[in-house]
Amino acid sequence: MPTGFFLTGTIFLYNEPHRFGGIRMQCNECNKELGNQLDNEHLYACCGLTLQEYALRHHLPLDLLLHADQVNQQDDAASYIKPNNSSNQQVQDVLAGLYMADAIKKQGDFTFITLGIRRLEQLLWYQQALQVIGFQFKQEYFYENESHRVLARNSIKVPTSFLPPRIVNSSDESFLQQIAVLIGHIGELHTGYLFIDFPNTNDAQRVESELANKYQIRLAPLDVSEHEKGQLMRCETLEDTSRLISLLSEYLQDIPNACERFFEQHEEAIVVKELVFDSAHFITDHPDKCVNLHGGRYAMNVKVKDHIDPLTGFVLDYGYLKRIAKEKIVNVLDHHNLNYVAAELSWRSSTELLNIFIWEKLIEYLPGLTELQIYETSQSHCTYVGPSLDELQKKGQSALLRYFVSDELGKSKLRYILSQSSQRRLKIIG
Numbered sequence: 001m002p003t004g005f006f007l008t009g010t011i012f013l014y015n016e017p018h019r020f021g022g023i024r025m026q027c028n029e030c031n032k033e034l035g036n037q038l039d040n041e042h043l044y045a046c047c048g049l050t051l052q053e054y055a056l057r058h059h060l061p062l063d064l065l066l067h068a069d070q071v072n073q074q075d076d077a078a079s080y081i082k083p084n085n086s087s088n089q090q091v092q093d094v095l096a097g098l099y100m101a102d103a104i105k106k107q108g109d110f111t112f113i114t115l116g117i118r119r120l121e122q123l124l125w126y127q128q129a130l131q132v133i134g135f136q137f138k139q140e141y142f143y144e145n146e147s148h149r150v151l152a153r154n155s156i157k158v159p160t161s162f163l164p165p166r167i168v169n170s171s172d173e174s175f176l177q178q179i180a181v182l183i184g185h186i187g188e189l190h191t192g193y194l195f196i197d198f199p200n201t202n203d204a205q206r207v208e209s210e211l212a213n214k215y216q217i218r219l220a221p222l223d224v225s226e227h228e229k230g231q232l233m234r235c236e237t238l239e240d241t242s243r244l245i246s247l248l249s250e251y252l253q254d255i256p257n258a259c260e261r262f263f264e265q266h267e268e269a270i271v272v273k274e275l276v277f278d279s280a281h282f283i284t285d286h287p288d289k290c291v292n293l294h295g296g297r298y299a300m301n302v303k304v305k306d307h308i309d310p311l312t313g314f315v316l317d318y319g320y321l322k323r324i325a326k327e328k329i330v331n332v333l334d335h336h337n338l339n340y341v342a343a344e345l346s347w348r349s350s351t352e353l354l355n356i357f358i359w360e361k362l363i364e365y366l367p368g369l370t371e372l373q374i375y376e377t378s379q380s381h382c383t384y385v386g387p388s389l390d391e392l393q394k395k396g397q398s399a400l401l402r403y404f405v406s407d408e409l410g411k412s413k414l415r416y417i418l419s420q421s422s423q424r425r426l427k428i429i430g
């Protein structure tokens with residue numbers, strides 16, 4: 001039992017509120033006895049925390065802190081008052097950025113925007129910007145059948161009928177405010193490169209062309225979006241990223257939490273995803289039995305090193321790492337003959353060249369890629385550390401992979417001389 005917390009009731013269930021009785025609570029922040037309920041009203045006055053933050057700070061399950069009637073409450077749109085103030089430019093720009101981020105959701109009578117508890121300050125910044133049209137901050141608690149737990153949802157909400165019509169303003173200043181909100185909401189920095197997974201392809205194209213035309217900042221489209229109709233974009237180079245961040249600096253610095261991601265650097269860590277694929281291959285001109293077609297189960301470790309994102313606590317979401325590795329590598333190699341997958345592997349599908357081939361594919365999506373390991377058998381494996389994305393962009397694809405695809409092949413001086421020779425010494429038999 002955590003100190004300062006008294007529970008004298010019996011086991012309770014949320015669908016049996018009558019069994020929820022006899023609880024006495026003391027606030028761990030101010031040590032006041034509170035009868036049987038600790039609520040946001042008390043906490044806000046006593047320490048400024050929300051109940052969910054209080055639960056985290058004192059490592060208590062939310063379920064134990066909440067009274068049954070605080071859970072699964074129905075919010076009533078009639079309790080919201082429509083302000084007389086009309087919308088202003090900042091409201092329009094913040095909403096436009098959040099629409100692009102697909103952050104504005106509708107459910108029942110309400111339109112709402114949610115963010116996790118670590119980004120509460122950011123949500124409160126939205127609240128401050130949008131309160132003139134009647135948004136209210138709510139922390140609501142739901143019993144979730146699947147997880148058998150009470151979960152909290154932090155959102156700012158407004159009855160949908162209060163919402164102003166969507167207006168597109170494309171002045172320079174509005175554009176910068178809108179993309180700062182968009183990037184503040186869904187932009188991620190990986191090893192100095194900004195990634196934005198646009199939920200809507202049209203927005204991606206509009207932002208890409210506006211940034212290119214007005215500011216000479218390039219976004220590179222990547223073909224792996226989490227959204228069905230989306231478009232993942234990466235600032236093409238390190239320089240494009242730093243120019244975009246400095247262009248938006250004044251706007252991003254203003255958005256709490258979001259600014260941590262772009263202007264702070266935290267500890268580094270390495271995350272590893274292990275993948276397997278079954279492939280066949282042969283080694284051209286090998287003097288021994290490797291010249292024969294043979295196959296097996298390859299295992300691959302993809303290692304990514306980066307600063308830990310303060311807003312997620314992750315270097316990278318393992319789900320993203322898995323999605324990239326699966327779509328870009330496993331789906332291409334699994335149940336294939338490696339020699340026929342790509343010209344780069346047709347001569348030598350050795351673990352060494354396979355590593356370089358995979359490295360060059362993955363680094364576009366995973367600029368923090370720090371090491372690749374490929375196990376051809378449990379006893380034979382090859383480790384590779386390749387160039388950074390910046391180095392690769394500057395020096396191009398590996399010469400080892402380029403030999404048979406190079407334009408130079410077949411154009412040597414020697415072949416030219418031999419082809420001119422009257423004796424036609426270079427003769428292709430067949």
Ligand SMILES: [Zn+2]
Pocket residue numbers: 027028029030031032042043046047
């Ligand atoms: Zn208190």
